[in-house]
Amino acid sequence: MSSEYFRTKFEELEAIGDSATRGRYFDYFVGLLFNQLPNVDVVIGREMATGEIDVFVSCLDAPDWLHRLVGDATLLENKWREKPTGTDDISVFHDKVSMATASCKVCYFVSVGGFTSERNIGAAQLIQSKSNPKMVGWEREDIEEMIREGSPEPLLRSHVM
Secondary structure, eight states: OOHHHHHHHHHHHHHOOOHHHHHHHHHHHHHHHHTTSTTOEEEEEEEETTEEEEEEEEOTTSOHHHHHHHBSEEEEEEEOOSSOBOHHHHHHHHHHHHHOSSOBSEEEEEETTOBOOOTTTSHHHHHHHOTTTEEEEEOHHHHHHHHHHTSSHHHHHHTTO
16 A cells, blocks of 8 residues: 555544544554555454453564564564553553463554653653563654555564664
8 A cells, every 4th residue: 555545544544533543543644654564464352361462463484584683473563642651551562462372472562642751761761771572662753754655664664673
């Protein structure tokens, strides 16, 4: 799909007043962006023993670079709030991913409002400390980059370096 398609859909998301509705559609939007990657299977709202995962991306048949980067699957949590995401949301999501049965090396937390950043205790700092799997935080600017590219591939590749 074209970057113009994603730009239009993102603008439509911004116009939705009800936060619960916007959040649900945002999950599908992020899933659709990830569906632009070759040979992946994307599931929205997958129920797992550890709770619901907003976006589950199976990478078993994905290109070698992607499989090496994220493992058999990658999982995404999406938040569209005015306020930055705090440490509680980061911890809950990482716990879900850590206990998931899928072999996941890297998971992604997408927060349109960004992340709290407080000396040694903010969400931005907590994300950097997470391992097994590693966690990457994406903010509005990162979403806009995926929209411009029509895919998350360049952004995914940039986190390798």
